[in-house]
Amino acid sequence: MHMADALISPAVGGAMWAATAGLTVYSAKKLKENVDEHIVPLMGVLGAFIFAAQMLNFTIPATGSSGHLGGGMILAILLGPYAAFLTIASVITVQALFFADGGLLALGCNIFNMGFFPCFIAYPFIYKKIVGEHLTQGRILAGTMASGIIALQLGAFAVVLETLSSGISELPFSTFVLLMLPIHLGIGIVEGLVTAAVVSFVWKAHPETLALVTTSTPGKAHSHKPLLIGLALCAVVAGGMLSWFASTHPDGLEWSIKGVSGQEELEAPKAGVHGAMAWIQEKLAFLPDYDFKKPAEEKGGKPEEGMAGKEGEQAGKGKEEESWPAVSAGKSLAGILGAALTLLMAGAIGFGLRRYYAQGKGIGRRPSL
Numbered sequence: 001m002h003m004a005d006a007l008i009s010p011a012v013g014g015a016m017w018a019a020t021a022g023l024t025v026y027s028a029k030k031l032k033e034n035v036d037e038h039i040v041p042l043m044g045v046l047g048a049f050i051f052a053a054q055m056l057n058f059t060i061p062a063t064g065s066s067g068h069l070g071g072g073m074i075l076a077i078l079l080g081p082y083a084a085f086l087t088i089a090s091v092i093t094v095q096a097l098f099f100a101d102g103g104l105l106a107l108g109c110n111i112f113n114m115g116f117f118p119c120f121i122a123y124p125f126i127y128k129k130i131v132g133e134h135l136t137q138g139r140i141l142a143g144t145m146a147s148g149i150i151a152l153q154l155g156a157f158a159v160v161l162e163t164l165s166s167g168i169s170e171l172p173f174s175t176f177v178l179l180m181l182p183i184h185l186g187i188g189i190v191e192g193l194v195t196a197a198v199v200s201f202v203w204k205a206h207p208e209t210l211a212l213v214t215t216s217t218p219g220k221a222h223s224h225k226p227l228l229i230g231l232a233l234c235a236v237v238a239g240g241m242l243s244w245f246a247s248t249h250p251d252g253l254e255w256s257i258k259g260v261s262g263q264e265e266l267e268a269p270k271a272g273v274h275g276a277m278a279w280i281q282e283k284l285a286f287l288p289d290y291d292f293k294k295p296a297e298e299k300g301g302k303p304e305e306g307m308a309g310k311e312g313e314q315a316g317k318g319k320e321e322e323s324w325p326a327v328s329a330g331k332s333l334a335g336i337l338g339a340a341l342t343l344l345m346a347g348a349i350g351f352g353l354r355r356y357y358a359q360g361k362g363i364g365r366r367p368s369l
Helices: 010-034 039-053 072-079 081-099 107-131 137-165 173-205 207-214 225-240 252-261 272-284 329-360
Strands: 058-060 065-067
Touching: 010 081, 010 107, 010 137, 010 272, 010 329, 039 072, 039 081, 039 225, 039 329, 058 173, 065 173, 065 252, 072 081, 072 107, 072 137, 072 173, 072 207, 081 107, 081 272, 081 329, 107 137, 137 173, 173 207, 173 225, 173 252, 225 329
Parallel strands: none
Antiparallel strands: 058 065
């Protein structure tokens, strides 16, 4: 659900940048007040895991569309809302800067849509209300399904509102929303099931991890090293090999845009703010679309239109069909390197806040998340 720059105006993009910046500052402030030492490595490794998992598009049967894991609910459940928001922001920022997945002007929209709703709406008001502090397999399944679906529906509706506010006439509100919400319902069901599987595994294998955010009472210290190693290995395998088998169907956003306008992508203005952002992204993205640069891209082709990443995987390819599985050294490198960059960014944020807290106030109680 990464939006491209062509879908929003500079005014909307700037407003969402400001809103996201405010949420980032707020999350950092809340986290640094009570950051737990175990949260820091989990932020980095879980960020890497979500980056790799988002490369695994899955087909939505009977639709000709695909979806990918958002990951916001997994992060919120395992890290708490504040650390989760900072981590998903790291994932989406790395994707936009270095892999041209989602536009730079739309970066605020993408972080807000995929971070705010799961972390600050679905997690506290749906998941926690259903699951409570006494976890069971049934409660986890019900909580993750309900919260995952609602978070994705809210995010999809936000995309429609952002395009409406931007005056994108090719995407009329009523038609666009009638396509976006049903297709993302299907994606949300898969998201809920995957989230339930991940959370259930962690609960059974490392219950102390969930105890960090589900209870307010400090417990006995446990080693998270096995969990960290397991998640890191999953990220390497997913990004390095399983990404070859990702669905080649357009994702839910592309599918909806095509259903309204007849094309999977809209063309962004080549001048002004859109052009400047596209130029910056073209210079920074060393593996656009999670692969080596094509000759046309190196000469300033499609990336300037701001339609890269999952919302623009067909950029520069015309009607050419993609092979499947897409065995590619470039894709493997992108998956592993992107996961590593996300680990470093999210881990650096957590470490910085932890160090600030330790120096300023000393290490005290665990976070009340």
